[in-house]
Amino acid sequence: MTLQxxxxxxxxxxxxxxxxxxxxxxxxxxxxxxxxxxLLSSYQMDVARxxxxxxxxxxxxxxxxxxxxxxxxxxxxxxxxxAYAVAIVGPMVPNDNGALAGMVTGIGLAVLVSGIVGYxxxxxxxxxxxxxxxxxxxxxxxxxxxxxWASVTGGEAGLIGAPPPGLSxxxxxxxxxxxxxxxxxxxxxxxxxxxxxxxxxxxxLGRVLTAIQDDEAKARALxxxxxxxxxxxxxxxxxxxxxxxxLYASAAGYVAPDLVGLLLSTQAIVHVAFGGRGTLIGPxxxxxxxxxxxxxxxSFSYALWPLLLGAFFIAMVFLxxxxxxxxxxxxxxxLVPRRDRGGTA
Amino acid sequence: xxxxxxxxxxxNAGPVLQGVSLSVQAGEVVxxxxxxxxxxxxxxxxxxxxxxSWNGSIRIDGTPLAPIATHDIxxxxxxxxxxxxxxxxxxxxxxxxxxxxxAAGSRPALSIDQAIAPFPALREKLPAMAGTLSGGQQxxxxxxxxxxxxxxxxxxxxxxxxxxxxxxxxxxxxxxKLADExxxxxxxxxxxxxxxxxxANRCIVMAxxxxxxxxxxxxxxxxxxxxxxxxx
Numbered sequence: 001m002t003l004q005x006x007x008x009x010x011x012x013x014x015x016x017x018x019x020x021x022x023x024x025x026x027x028x029x030x031x032x033x034x035x036x037x038x039l040l041s042s043y044q045m046d047v048a049r050x051x052x053x054x055x056x057x058x059x060x061x062x063x064x065x066x067x068x069x070x071x072x073x074x075x076x077x078x079x080x081x082x083a084y085a086v087a088i089v090g091p092m093v094p095n096d097n098g099a100l101a102g103m104v105t106g107i108g109l110a111v112l113v114s115g116i117v118g119y120x121x122x123x124x125x126x127x128x129x130x131x132x133x134x135x136x137x138x139x140x141x142x143x144x145x146x147x148x149w150a151s152v153t154g155g156e157a158g159l160i161g162a163p164p165p166g167l168s169x170x171x172x173x174x175x176x177x178x179x180x181x182x183x184x185x186x187x188x189x190x191x192x193x194x195x196x197x198x199x200x201x202x203x204x205l206g207r208v209l210t211a212i213q214d215d216e217a218k219a220r221a222l223x224x225x226x227x228x229x230x231x232x233x234x235x236x237x238x239x240x241x242x243x244x245x246x247l248y249a250s251a252a253g254y255v256a257p258d259l260v261g262l263l264l265s266t267q268a269i270v271h272v273a274f275g276g277r278g279t280l281i282g283p284x285x286x287x288x289x290x291x292x293x294x295x296x297x298x299s300f301s302y303a304l305w306p307l308l309l310g311a312f313f314i315a316m317v318f319l320x321x322x323x324x325x326x327x328x329x330x331x332x333x334x335l336v337p338r339r340d341r342g343g344t345a
Numbered sequence: 346x347x348x349x350x351x352x353x354x355x356x357n358a359g360p361v362l363q364g365v366s367l368s369v370q371a372g373e374v375v376x377x378x379x380x381x382x383x384x385x386x387x388x389x390x391x392x393x394x395x396x397x398s399w400n401g402s403i404r405i406d407g408t409p410l411a412p413i414a415t416h417d418i419x420x421x422x423x424x425x426x427x428x429x430x431x432x433x434x435x436x437x438x439x440x441x442x443x444x445x446x447x448a449a450g451s452r453p454a455l456s457i458d459q460a461i462a463p464f465p466a467l468r469e470k471l472p473a474m475a476g477t478l479s480g481g482q483q484x485x486x487x488x489x490x491x492x493x494x495x496x497x498x499x500x501x502x503x504x505x506x507x508x509x510x511x512x513x514x515x516x517x518x519x520x521x522k523l524a525d526e527x528x529x530x531x532x533x534x535x536x537x538x539x540x541x542x543x544x545a546n547r548c549i550v551m552a553x554x555x556x557x558x559x560x561x562x563x564x565x566x567x568x569x570x571x572x573x574x575x576x577x
Contacts, residue, residue, distance in 0.1 A: 207436060207444045214433045217395050221427070223419035223448030223494060 022329070026281050030194070033288055034187045042179035046251075047295060048288075049183045053248045055287035056190050057264075058271035059280060060240035063197050065269075066278030067206070068233040069213040073265040074135030077142035078114065078238040080260030082106035082245030084146065084153055087162040087255040096166030096173045103246035107239050113138075114238035118231045127216075139265050146257035158256030162249040182251045189247060190284070193240060198280050209233070270313060276323030286324055346371045346530035347392075347423075347498045352401035354391040361387045363554035364401065369498065369530040374520060376545035376562070377534045378575060384554045385534045386428055389500045392532075393425045394418045405497055420450030422497035426487045426504065428534075434476025438467060441475050441490055448494030460489045463519055481512035488519065498530045499523065505537040513537060517544045542566065550574045 037048035057079055065071050085106030090098035121134055146153050153159065165185050166175035176185045200206070211219040212226050219226050249255045275286030290309075297305045320327040348368040355361050361384045369375045377385050390396045392403055394415040403410040410418050425431075433441055439457055446454040461467045464485045470478060475486060484504055491499055501520065505513040517540045524531050524546075535541040541548065542562040550558040558574050565571060 204443075207440050208447075210435050211433045211444055214435060215431070217415075218427065218431045218433070219444075220415040221393050221395065221419055221425045221431070221448075222445050222490075223416050223450065225414070225416045 029285065030191070030281060033285065034191065037183060038180065045179045045183050047291070049179070049186050049251055050248070051288045051291040052183075052186045052190050053244050053251070054267070054271070054291065055284040056186075056193060056244040056247070057241055058268045058275070058283040058287045059190070059194060059197065060237045060244060061268045062272045062275075062277065062280055062283045063201075063240070064233055064237035065272060066276075066280070066283075067201055067209045067213075068230055069209075070230065070234060071132045071269070072135040072234075072237070073132060073262065073269070074114075074138040074238070075241045075268050076260050076262065076264035077135075077138045078110040078241035079245035079248070079264060080142050080146060080255075081110045081113070082242030082247075083162075083249035083255045083259055084159070084245075085109060085242075086246045086249040087159040088152060090163040090250070091161050093163075095168035096163070096175045097168050098163035099165045099246070099250040100167060102162070103243065103250070106242045106246045110238045110242035111235055114235045115231070118234040118238075122231045122234065123227045136262070136265075139260070139262055143257060143260045143262075146260045153257070154255075156257060158254055160254040162253050162255060164253070165247070165250050186247055186251065189243065193243075194280060194284060201280065205229075270309070272323075274313075274316060274324055276325035276327075279323070279325045282323055282325030289324075346373075346406060347532065348402075348404045348407075349392070350402045350404075352388070352391065352398055352403065354387065354396050354398040356387075356396060360399070361396075361554055362391060362398075365551070365554070365556055366401075367532075367549055367556055367559075369532050371497075371528045371530050372524050373547065374524045374531045374533060374545045376541035376548045377532060377551060378538075378541060378548055378565070379551035380575060383551045385551055386502055388551070389425060389427075389502050389532070389534060392418075392500060393423055419448045419494065422450070422452070422495070423500065424448065424491035424494060424496035424498070425500045426484075426491050426502060428502040428506065432475045432478075432483050432486050432490065434474065436475055437472055438475050438478070438486055439471040441486060442493055445490040445493035448496070450494070452495045455493045455495060460493045463522070464489055480507040481509055484508050484512070484516060488516070492523070492527075496529065498532070501531065501533040501535075503534055503536060505535060505540050513540055516540070520544045538565070538571075 034052075037045045040048070057075055061072065061075050082103065083106070086099055086102030088102070089105045090102035092098070093101040117134070117138065121131055126134065147156055164175050164177045164182065166173065168174075176182050201209070208219065208224050208229055211222065211224070212229060216226050245259070248259070271287040271290060272283040274290065275282030275284065294305055294309075297308060346369060350366050352362050352365040353360050365388055367375070377388070379385050387396055391398050394410070394413065405421055405423060408421070410421065410423070413421070433444065436444065442457045442460050448454075457471070461471075466482055467485055467489060470482065475483065478486060488501075488504070504516050504520070508516065520531060520533065521544045523529050533541065533544065542565055545562050548560060548562055548565050549556050552574075565574075
């Protein structure tokens with residue numbers, strides 16, 4: 001009995017150590033990924049900045065799909081709301097607060113739409129594929145609004161003149177208009193969001209979401225208003241997608257309806273699946289990696305990229321269906337003998 | 346403590362429960378017997394609101410539950426240990442217990458130490474993933490987890506399923522002890538007749554969505570009675 005108890009406490013300590021090691025490894029990797037583009041040319045830095053914005057979009061989806069089990073094609077719609085709000089509202093606001101005002105409007109709109117749609121669907125008991133299909137419809141509608149409501153959205157041509165991120169209080173003001181500061185703004189927003197979602201997932205919220213993914217009825221019988229939790233995650237995820245969209249418009253200076261399409265939602269899903277659903281940092285790293293490879297491949301053949309991506313995705317489903325990060329962690333566990341990790345054999 | 350009157354419920358097609366009435370007092374263990382498919386599990390799921398009821402009433406301490414959502418019923422003190430245990434395999438044993446604290450509602454929840462006090466085998470498994478436990482340990486965890494929220498009524502759906510015989514006996518003794526010491530009202534659905542008769546104060550028999558007989562456990566030790574009610 002005593003022996004068993006002590007071996008289990010050793011195991012617990014080892015797990016804690018293992019956890020700490022993988023946390024520091026992830027944090028280090030993330031810091032390296034974020035810092036590296038600062039050494040590059042301003043064009044490459046802009047590409048890296050856009051990659052981080054799409055990583056934020058993937059992260060917003062991973063919180064919803066990976067942690068709460070709700071697959072959504074609606075991320076592009078909320079991304080679009082953020083982007084268009086900055087491009088439409090931003091120029092109306094004086095001083096350097098345009099982007100911020102647009103961003104707040106976009107987040108508000110995304111929260112309102114996802115709150116209303118989500119409330120009726122989730123409390124109405126819609127789950128699984130049916131819920132996914134409705135989110136797909138959301139993106140189709142958003143795309144239609146972006147192209148058809150030309151007097152406001154600029155139609156097919158889109159809008160230019162979205163203001164860069166800035167803040168103005170009294171006489172003091174600051175704007176991020178050069179490549180380095182734009183990159184830093186995006187990198188900071190992404191890091192803060194990643195850390196916050198990671199911290200939230202480790203506590204009670206994470207436990208409840210795991211229980212809901214395991215079996216929602218069970219979680220309800222434990223006293224949790226599971227619909228309330230799912231709705232909160234859906235709304236939060238939509239708000240984050242709107243932030244990503246707002247940052248994109250603000251950094252690029254324009255929006256176009258291409259942004260709001262199903263392609264963007266699908267890309268986010270591919271990035272999450274590739275990085276490892278539910279790992280949060282996995283989809284972020286995967287997005288950066290995929291966009292980097294896309295740049296390289298497209299530089300010598302534009303047509304090759306979609307073919308490669310499709311082939312790669314099919315191969316991935318067969319070879320490492322759980323995604324990149326779980327694959328790496330499995331490999332590390334296999335290659336490094338257990339005793340070297342301090343485990344009890 | 347728990348009183349059910351003329352309860353009618355169904356999944357979709359045709360009512361499964363066709364007017365169930367029963368009561369379980371504080372400190373009493375009632376065994377619900379019946380052949381497969383008569384609606385025993387459906388009754389337990391209806392009591393916690395997972396299956397909608399169309400008619401009749403369910404009360405805890407006189408408070409009606411009917412239009413209340415499952416999570417509120419749980420917080421009012423009705424705990425279900427579902428068939429197949431219902432532990433969350435991807436959470437650690439300790440996190441499974443922590444996850445159940447919400448069910449306490451406004452009552453103070455049991456601490457993890459208090460919850461596993463009757464189950465010494467679980468203490469050293471606290472950091473382990475619940476999915477890696479043996480069948481018996483998972484069942485013990487499921488019962489410990491149900492107790493975390495200090496329920497007034499405990500519903501057990503086939504606690505002996507897939508559990509080795511000596512653990513079944515332990516579970517039986519524990520169920521009896523919980524009723525005697527905490528004044529819990531316990532409704533237990535059990536195929537293992539030995540376990541049911543050893544723990545229950547009273548047995549009720551269900552057939553075709555209704556309660557058709559009620560009697561002391563000793564009555565069911567008679568072969569003729571068993572054949573008549575359970576076709577065994």
